[in-house]
Amino acid sequence: MKKHICIGVSGGIAAYKACDLVSQLSKKDYEIKVLMTKHATEFVAPLTFETLSHNHCYCDLFNPNIEDPIEHVELAKWADCFVIVPASANVIAKVVHGIADDFLTTTFLACHTKKMICPAMNVHMYENEVTQQNLKKAKELGYIVLEPDTGLLACNDVGKGKLPSVDAIVKAIDHLFIEDNTLKGKNVLITAGPTQEAIDPVRFISNHSSGKQGYAIAKAAKDMGANVTIISGPTQCEEINGVSIVSVKSAVEMFEAVKEHLEHSNYIIMAAAVADYRPEQISEQKIKKNDESMVIHMIKNPDILAYAGQHKKENQVICGFAMETENLEENAYKKLVSKNCDMLIANNLFTKGAGFKTDTNVVTLFKNNERIHLPKMTKEELGVKILKTLKEIEEGRKTC
Numbered sequence: 001m002k003k004h005i006c007i008g009v010s011g012g013i014a015a016y017k018a019c020d021l022v023s024q025l026s027k028k029d030y031e032i033k034v035l036m037t038k039h040a041t042e043f044v045a046p047l048t049f050e051t052l053s054h055n056h057c058y059c060d061l062f063n064p065n066i067e068d069p070i071e072h073v074e075l076a077k078w079a080d081c082f083v084i085v086p087a088s089a090n091v092i093a094k095v096v097h098g099i100a101d102d103f104l105t106t107t108f109l110a111c112h113t114k115k116m117i118c119p120a121m122n123v124h125m126y127e128n129e130v131t132q133q134n135l136k137k138a139k140e141l142g143y144i145v146l147e148p149d150t151g152l153l154a155c156n157d158v159g160k161g162k163l164p165s166v167d168a169i170v171k172a173i174d175h176l177f178i179e180d181n182t183l184k185g186k187n188v189l190i191t192a193g194p195t196q197e198a199i200d201p202v203r204f205i206s207n208h209s210s211g212k213q214g215y216a217i218a219k220a221a222k223d224m225g226a227n228v229t230i231i232s233g234p235t236q237c238e239e240i241n242g243v244s245i246v247s248v249k250s251a252v253e254m255f256e257a258v259k260e261h262l263e264h265s266n267y268i269i270m271a272a273a274v275a276d277y278r279p280e281q282i283s284e285q286k287i288k289k290n291d292e293s294m295v296i297h298m299i300k301n302p303d304i305l306a307y308a309g310q311h312k313k314e315n316q317v318i319c320g321f322a323m324e325t326e327n328l329e330e331n332a333y334k335k336l337v338s339k340n341c342d343m344l345i346a347n348n349l350f351t352k353g354a355g356f357k358t359d360t361n362v363v364t365l366f367k368n369n370e371r372i373h374l375p376k377m378t379k380e381e382l383g384v385k386i387l388k389t390l391k392e393i394e395e396g397r398k399t400c
Contacts, residue, residue, distance in 0.1 A: 002031045003177055006079040006111070008104045009049070011039025013154040014086035014120040014163040019044060021085060021166050022052045025173065033058070033075065035104040037091065061103045072103060076110035081176050084108070086120035086163050089131050096137040114176050116144040118169055123159025139241050146172055175223075182391060184225035189265035190218050191258065191272035191304070193233035195251045199296065200283035208356040209273035211235030213321075213379045217269055218243050220383035226267075231257045233272055251275050251301035258304050262311065267390050269319045270305045271345075277301060309340030317390045317397075322346040323355075329364065329371060336366045342393050343367040345386065367393065 005025060009018045018034075026032050034049040035058045046057035061072065076082075084091060084104070091105065095117070100106040108115070117138060125131060126148060138145055146169060149162040163169075192214020196204040214230060215237040221228045222242050229244040231254055239245055246261070248254045251274045262268065277298035287294070305320045312318055320341040322332045325348065332346035344366040347354040353376040354362040361382050365372040367389070374385065 002029055003080045004078050005030050005032050005173065006075065006082040006107065007032055007034045007049075007053075008082065008084040008087075008091075008108060009034060009036045009040045009044070010084060010086060010088040010091040010104065011037055011042065012086045012088050012120055013043065015040050015043040017163055017166055018085050019048055019052060021169055022049055024166060024170050026053055028170075028174075030173075031055070033078070035059075035075075035107055037102055037104050039088075058103045058107075061106060072107040073110050076107050076112070079111055079113055081114040081116065081173070082108055082111045083116045083118065083169075083173060085118040085169060087117040089119075089121050089125045089128075089134075092117060092119060092131065092134050092138065095143075096134045096141060114144070115142070116146060116172065116176070118146045118163060119148050119161070120163035121148075121161050122153060122155055123157050123161045126161040127159070139239070142241060144172070144176070144241075178223075180223060181225040183221060183267075183387065186226045186266045187264055188218075188221040188226040188228045188267045188269065188387075189231070189258070189261050190214050190221070190228065190269045191231045191254060191274070192218070193235040193237070194273050195233045195254055195275045195301075196249045197251065197275045197278035197301075198249075198282045199279050200285065200287045202286050205275060205279070206234075207273050207275070209233070209235075210357040211237045211272075212357070212359065213361060213382070214269075214271035215240065216379035217271060217383035217386060220380055221267075221387055224384075224387060226387075229261055229265075231261070231272070251278060251304070255302040255304050255307070258308065262308060263313075266315060266394075267317055267319070267387070268308050268312075269386065269390075270308065271321050272304075273323070274304055275301055303339075305339045305341070312340060314397075317342045317394050319343045319345065319386060319390060323349055325349050329366075332364065332366050333371075343386075343389060345382075365389065 009015050022032050032053040033055045049057040094105045095108050100109040150160045151162050193211030194207045194209040196206045198204045218228050218230050219240050231246045246257050278301050280297045280299045318341050322335050324331050328348050336344040345363050347363040349355050351362045353360045360376050361379050362376045363374050
């Protein structure tokens, strides 16, 4: 049975890209109906969308040619999802605050199904605090927000605000209808990001971890039906709707948080880059620059992965991470065994497409006596691979 999609088109130069989107979706197993704001019709004619979708294009809430005077309500009931593309700053502000003053926003408000907005606008409008607050509110309301791309904009400014590619939007819409309950009922605990070890009130020791891999695993786990908790060091990663986040700074704080959540977790994935050492003494005041050199005495931090391995229960599977600059396989295998992990993900900092702050990863997966070299993939694709492998390990243990 075909899925029904409402495509809302708001006023902006990116409106022309919605034509390609409607064309591609119509060729798949979807039935499309397009709703346009008045400003959108200045960029693309409604007839274009009617031709591409093979359905009437809705623009006027009080169109006398529409037989049903409450067509927007019927359309809201008809839709399996509602996607606004492009979503201007104005339309985003309206839909998160319940303003319904045209066909698009009225139908969106009446719609109680999956909703996605694809922002596209000038970089300064996008970065404006008001817009950022509205996008945060949209996520809190459960709307899926597809992040805009960065590049040269129509106004010749360079920055974030480009509509994502049509292929990316199609992929995101397809993903809305994937019902994956592989991990339903499972509790997944993930550590992510760096830790910060204070020297004084203004300085700390840390590393280059962005937290992207841990958050990607969390998103994949949530999409697979799991109950997910991230224990996160300081990152710039956006919160994931439906995922619990415990924010920490130091390795000791992360250790205490892991101990608190460990018992009730089925899958434990330690993706954080935890500092091995911390300053023994933290100055209460900023250390002034006096001498030619300064010595900081460091003491060892708790080994969080080793603790989890030592306290592992029969119903728990543990995945560790290792980043190396040399002797990758030898060091990774030693860590797998010494930490009592079920699986270890290892990569080399100098491998192209891997390492810190990238959106991709190139890793070797270690489990038992197996070493599986995986090709370059996105961090979310790797997250799915990790979770499915942990599921296989868990099920294999049950059959033994």
